[in-house]
Amino acid sequence: MSRQSMRANDPKKVSGELFTLTYGSLVAQLLKDYENVDDVNRQLERMGYNIGMRLIEDFLARANPGRCYDLRDTADKIQQAFKLYLGVSPSIGSWSPGGDEFSVVMETNPMAEFVELPEHCLGLRYSNILSGVIRGACEMVQLEVMAWFIADQLKGDNMTEIRVKFVKRLEDAIPAGED
Amino acid sequence: MTGLIRRTFVALDEEIFKSLYVALIRPHLEYANQPRRHCEMTIYNLYLFDRDGQLLYYAEWTRKKQSGMTKDEEAKLMYGMIFSMKSFVTKVSPVDLREGYMSYATNKYCLNLYETPSKLKFVLNTDTHAQGIKELLHQLYTQVYVEYVVFNPLCSLNKPIESELFATKLDEVVKQSPAYASRPA
Numbered sequence: 001m002s003r004q005s006m007r008a009n010d011p012k013k014v015s016g017e018l019f020t021l022t023y024g025s026l027v028a029q030l031l032k033d034y035e036n037v038d039d040v041n042r043q044l045e046r047m048g049y050n051i052g053m054r055l056i057e058d059f060l061a062r063a064n065p066g067r068c069y070d071l072r073d074t075a076d077k078i079q080q081a082f083k084l085y086l087g088v089s090p091s092i093g094s095w096s097p098g099g100d101e102f103s104v105v106m107e108t109n110p111m112a113e114f115v116e117l118p119e120h121c122l123g124l125r126y127s128n129i130l131s132g133v134i135r136g137a138c139e140m141v142q143l144e145v146m147a148w149f150i151a152d153q154l155k156g157d158n159m160t161e162i163r164v165k166f167v168k169r170l171e172d173a174i175p176a177g178e179d
Numbered sequence: 180m181t182g183l184i185r186r187t188f189v190a191l192d193e194e195i196f197k198s199l200y201v202a203l204i205r206p207h208l209e210y211a212n213q214p215r216r217h218c219e220m221t222i223y224n225l226y227l228f229d230r231d232g233q234l235l236y237y238a239e240w241t242r243k244k245q246s247g248m249t250k251d252e253e254a255k256l257m258y259g260m261i262f263s264m265k266s267f268v269t270k271v272s273p274v275d276l277r278e279g280y281m282s283y284a285t286n287k288y289c290l291n292l293y294e295t296p297s298k299l300k301f302v303l304n305t306d307t308h309a310q311g312i313k314e315l316l317h318q319l320y321t322q323v324y325v326e327y328v329v330f331n332p333l334c335s336l337n338k339p340i341e342s343e344l345f346a347t348k349l350d351e352v353v354k355q356s357p358a359y360a361s362r363p364a
Contacts, residue, residue: 053336057329060296061321066278067296140230140297 016087020113027126037123044125048132049139056137059084071166074143075102078134078164086110100166104134109153109160117154125149131162142170222359223288223304225349227324229337230298232258236340238349240359257302261292280313295320309358318356323348 030040059065059081068074075092082090088110094103111127125131131147138145144167151157224239234254246253268281279294284307293301293316301316327345328334334342353359 054329056297057295057299057325061325064317065296067275069275142298 016110017113020111023111023129024115027124031121031124037121041123041125041128044128045132045135048129048134049136050132051129052133052136052138053140055081055085055133056140059137060141068141068143071099071102074138075104075164078104081137082106094161094163096165102164103150104162104164106160106162112152112154112160115154122155125152126154127152127160134162134164139170144168144170221306222309222353222356223306225304225319225353226254226257226300226302227340228254228258228261228300228302231337232262233337234258234339236345236349238346238353240353258300261300261302265292265294280316282312291316293317293320299324305358311357315353315356315358318352319349323352 027040027044030043031037034040034043059077063077063080063084065077065080068077079090079092082088082104088106088108090104090106092102093105095101109127111130115126117124117126128149131149134147135145146165146167148163149161150163151159151161153160221241223242225237226234227236229235232255234250237250237254248256264283265281279296280292281294282289282291284290286307289305289307289309289312291303291305291312293303293313295301299320301319303312303316305312323345327342327348328340329336331342331344334340334345340346
């Protein structure tokens with residue numbers, strides 16, 4: 001998805017609206033198939049996770065960032081990635097005192113542009129795919145994080161906010177023995 | 180050989196293992212990779228490892244002497260050596276290694292390692308005169324791996340790469356690089 005929608009001056013580029021509507025119909029289909037918003041939330045997160053695992057390689061290849069020294073570095077990179085792939089510049093803030101938790105705040109959410117949540121799915125985290133992407137992408141660079149939505153414009157909040165919490169660093173794999 | 184080390188030294192901590200590795204295994208690899216005497220400027224072979232040390236892809240161009248062991252064993256040795264060298268280098272290095280690029284040269288060949296932040300490892304053996312390998316490795320990652328493996332939904336990321344398109348493109352990029360082309364006729 002990102003490959004087509006984001007590549008500048010690419011003839012294969014598609015309009016943002018098509019992307020938004022495609023995502024919308026995907027969520028709608030999931031709702032039909034699962035009939036339960038919790039399952040849909042989970043499914044979206046999983047899809048995002050799988051996307052993130054691949055997307056990170058593209059991000060690394062394109063932005064060629066160095067390794068991050070601390071979580072603030074990481075937050076910067078996430079901000080940069082939002083700009084690259086979604087065309088929005090979220091702000092980073094609300095750091096926890098320990099410095100292991102922060103928020104990604106979007107003024108507008110391009111994925112939810114034409115969306116209004118009907119009453120029976122108020123529990124739906126419409127853009128939950130994003131938290132999955134963050135988790136998947138970070139895991140591939142040895143950071144285990146948790147990401148979840150704490151505010152969503154679709155639910156009447158005045159901005160969309162994703163909370164990211166650092167869990168642990170994943171270590172290098174040790175070569176397998178030869179036995 | 181790893182097995183031998185493990186069996187012989189019962190109380191094995193990481194440090195000892197590392198020095199044994201360098202002492203016992205590296206000569207093997209050097210021997211295996213030894214090119215011919217009057218060396219031309221060229222690229223010998225490439226290993227691509229995933230984050231778990233699995234060999235994803237192997238390709239060779241000018242390799243005149245085979246190591247005489249299975250590809251699996253060879254890959255394990257290679258990964259083991261890189262792993263221990265890397266952990267050694269990170270410990271003794273006065274500065275943080277941010278770039279993920281390392282290389283060493285013997286008088287016969289040069290081993291270049293590029294490790295992406297996602298821990299993918301590209302190992303390219305060239306002769307000692309080859310230039311611009313760092314750029315080439317980066318190019319292999321961005322223009323070949325990302326394009327033809329990551330963007331190919333049918334290519335699983337943690338299995339050896341079987342895509343023929345990937346193989347063709349990789350070969351193309353390597354053959355176009357100055358390091359490959361600059362071998363004397």
